[in-house]
Amino acid sequence: QTVLQGIILLPPRAICIASLVLLAWLFASIATFGHPAKGSVPLRGWRRRMIQTTLSCLTRTLFFVMGFQVKVKGKTASLLEAPIIVAAPHSSFFDAIISALIGMPSVVSRAENLSTPVFGTILSSIQPVSVSRQDPDSRKNTAAEITKRALSRGQWPQVI
Numbered sequence: 001q002t003v004l005q006g007i008i009l010l011p012p013r014a015i016c017i018a019s020l021v022l023l024a025w026l027f028a029s030i031a032t033f034g035h036p037a038k039g040s041v042p043l044r045g046w047r048r049r050m051i052q053t054t055l056s057c058l059t060r061t062l063f064f065v066m067g068f069q070v071k072v073k074g075k076t077a078s079l080l081e082a083p084i085i086v087a088a089p090h091s092s093f094f095d096a097i098i099s100a101l102i103g104m105p106s107v108v109s110r111a112e113n114l115s116t117p118v119f120g121t122i123l124s125s126i127q128p129v130s131v132s133r134q135d136p137d138s139r140k141n142t143a144a145e146i147t148k149r150a151l152s153r154g155q156w157p158q159v160i
Contacts, residue, residue, distance in 0.1 A: 013065055020062045025118045027054045028125035042156045043127060051125050052103045052157075059100035068097065076102045083150040085160045098160065099126070105158035106149065108142065129159060 031047045043051060063070070077085070085105060087098050099105060104126050111130040114120045129145045132138045149156040 016065045017062060020058050020065065021118060021122075024055055024058045024062075024122050027051075027058070028122045032121070032125050042152070043125075044155075048157070055104045055122070055125065056100050059096060059104070063097055063100065070097055070101060072101055079154050079158050083152075083156075083158055084146065085158050087160055095160065102158070102160070105160045106156065107160050108146070127157065 027050060031043065031050045035041070035043065035047065042048070085098075085102065087095055095107070099107065106126055107123075107128045108131060109123060109128040111132045114124050114128070114130060116123075129142055129149070131142050135141070146159055149159055
């Protein structure tokens with residue numbers, strides 16, 4: 001019975017997942033087109049709203065298609081209340097579920113992840129704080145960037 005369900009459910013789920021990822025890539029590409037690279041300037045206006053609403057909705061739908069149903073209790077802190085959000089253990093794809101639920105905040109990510117096809121474009125659209133493992137000053141630079149974004153009074157999205 002499990003094998004039969006896998007044969008029946010796997011192809012439609014795989015097609016839905018691929019379609020949602022490509023749609024997220026399209027919206028991320030549109031939102032970042034013509035915007036300065038390297039996260040030096042925060043996304044504003046329609047670009048920021050597009051990323052927050054469409055990517056959050058698409059990511060929630062993606063996890064629903066994969067079989068995850070998350071129920072949120074309580075209220076998410078606003079950007080001005082909590083510019084930094086801490087999620088632990090920060091070692092799996094569950095961070096993406098948290099990101100989708102709180103409106104696609106910036107994340108701290110390896111710099112190499114930005115060069116990944118499709119997912120790199122999606123990741124760059126949420127303006128991550130990049131960490132380079134080859135740079136000896138990377139830890140200090142990352143802390144300084146997180147502090148700068150936290151003290152920006154709402155210009156940058158929350159950092160998770």
